Every structure is written in structure tokens, then in C-alpha cells.
Amino acid sequence: MPDRPADPALSFVGGMPDAVLFDMDGTLVDTEGLWWQAAASVARSLGRALTAADAPHVTGRTVGDTAAHLVAGTGGLGGGMSVEGVAGALTEAFAERVRTGLTVAPGAPELLAELAAADVPTALVSASPRSIVELVLPRLGHAFDLVIADEDTARGKPHPDPYLEAARRLRVAPARCVAVEDSPAGVAAATAAGCRVLVVDPARGLAQVRAGLRGAPPHGG
Structure with a gap:
């Protein structure tokens, strides 16, 4: 992809990023609480309660990873449910909450509009199943160049696979991309x-992401 002239409104290390890759849950939409509620509800059905110690295994993780964690927490019994069954219950419980309680993050529409106006490619890189992503996309009002959902890679976050796949499909170098994230x-x-x-x-x-794209040093970069 040829270099673009730097736009002073959206500068990145002396120029424009080749793409901006967005997480969805907790980043563009306020769904982390809804996901925790769904996981807690399913966990209760398995006879256990979620605690703060469960957060690293639930927040920002794929449905499959969370389901495996919940089943492991019941001694591998899963309340008589398989990991696949628990994953299905998690997806259903999350979808129900997304349909009724979804809130778009402050500043998201403005940032997406700025990137579209600057002709910067964007991708949605989510740990959620595509069925959940498709519930959210209409609320964002933005035509992403690419959507990566849980089903699109063999391994989900925290593995690099989803971001590597997004960069590969967009034909850009990962080092020339900005990823916008909220979870560890x-x-x-x-x-x-x-x-x-x-x-x-x-x-x-x-708000601070818009400032960061205007030239503030990115985290980890």
C-alpha cells in the first residue's frame, strides 16, 4: 500500500497508519459488563460463582476459552454440559443482553467518521462470535474494510492470530497498524x-484514542 501524506488531524509516527484495527467489546461498545453478566449467569447454572480471580479467563477472551474455563472450574464436569454446550449457552446469554442493553462508547462514531474521511482502512478484530458481531455492527454505522470474528482464527486473544490475520487480509504490515484495545x-x-x-x-x-492517533506515543510502541 503506498504511503499517504500525513494528515495533521490523524498523524502517526510521522505519517498515517496503514490501518486501524479495533477491538469491539469494551472498546467501541460498552459490552464488557454484559459479557460478565452472561458468564456469571451461565456459571451459576453450573453451580459456581464468578469472582475477580476469574476475570483474566473471561474478560477479552473468546467464548470457547471462557466455556473451557467454566467447565474446568466445576472439576471438568460442567454441570453435565460439554464445553461446546457451555459455549452455546454463553453465546445465547450474551446475545440476549446485547439486543437489549448495548451502548456505543463515547467518541466512537466521531473517531470512525474521522478515519473514514481520512481514507484510513479499518478492521474490527473481535473475540466475539460472528453472530454477536453482526448484532453490534448496525449500531456502529461504519463500513469496516474487514471484520475478524472468533471463528476466523484457530486461536483467539491473547494469541496474536486475530491481529496477524487482519493485517494479512488487509495486506499491510502489523507494525504499520494501530490496534485499539481495552483488555489485557x-x-x-x-x-x-x-x-x-x-x-x-x-x-x-x-477521546484519548483520537488524541493518540494525532501523535501521542502509542502504548507498547
């Missing part, structure tokens, strides 16, 4: 892929 698993994935990472502060929404 997502940051680990993007960093391992070689992307520069901007980390979202949920209290501020996307």
Missing part, C-alpha cells in the same frame, strides 16, 4: 502481533 488479553494479542497499541480508558471513551 487484547493488548497482549496486538502487541505480540507487532502492532502499535492504544489502550482505551473506559471512563474516557475514545
Whole structure:
């Protein structure tokens, strides 16, 4: 992809990024709480309660990884349910909450509009199943050049596979991409892929990400 002239409104290490790769849950939409509620509900059905110690295995992780963690927490019995069965229950519980309680993160529409106006390619790189992503996309009102969902890679976050696959499909070098993330698993994935990472502060929404794309040093870069 040829270099673009730097846009002073969206500069990146002396020029424009070749692409901006967005996490979805907790980054563009406020769904982390909904995901935790869904996981907690399914965990209760398996006879256990989620605690803060479960957070690294739930937040920012794929449905399959979370399901495996919940089944392991029941001594591998899963309340009589397989990992696949628990994953299906998680997806259904999450989808129900997304349909009724989805909130777009402050600043997300403005940032996506700025990137579209600057002709910067964008990708959505989510740990959620495609069925969940498709529920969210209409609310964002943005035509992403690429969508990577849980089903698109053999390994999900915190492995680098989703970000490497996004860069490969967009035909850009990961080092020339900015990844926008909120969770430790997502940051680990993007960093391992070689992307520069901007980390979202949920209290501020996307405001600091817009500032970061205007030239602030990215996290991990």
C-alpha cells in the first residue's frame, strides 16, 4: 500500500497508519459488563460463582476459552454440559443482553467518521462470535474494510492470530497498524502481533484514542 501524506488531524509516527484495527467489546461498545453478566449467569447454572480471580479467563477472551474455563472450574464436569454446550449457552446469554442493553462508547462514531474521511482502512478484530458481531455492527454505522470474528482464527486473544490475520487480509504490515484495545488479553494479542497499541480508558471513551492517533506515543510502541 503506498504511503499517504500525513494528515495533521490523524498523524502517526510521522505519517498515517496503514490501518486501524479495533477491538469491539469494551472498546467501541460498552459490552464488557454484559459479557460478565452472561458468564456469571451461565456459571451459576453450573453451580459456581464468578469472582475477580476469574476475570483474566473471561474478560477479552473468546467464548470457547471462557466455556473451557467454566467447565474446568466445576472439576471438568460442567454441570453435565460439554464445553461446546457451555459455549452455546454463553453465546445465547450474551446475545440476549446485547439486543437489549448495548451502548456505543463515547467518541466512537466521531473517531470512525474521522478515519473514514481520512481514507484510513479499518478492521474490527473481535473475540466475539460472528453472530454477536453482526448484532453490534448496525449500531456502529461504519463500513469496516474487514471484520475478524472468533471463528476466523484457530486461536483467539491473547494469541496474536486475530491481529496477524487482519493485517494479512488487509495486506499491510502489523507494525504499520494501530490496534485499539481495552483488555489485557487484547493488548497482549496486538502487541505480540507487532502492532502499535492504544489502550482505551473506559471512563474516557475514545477521546484519548483520537488524541493518540494525532501523535501521542502509542502504548507498547
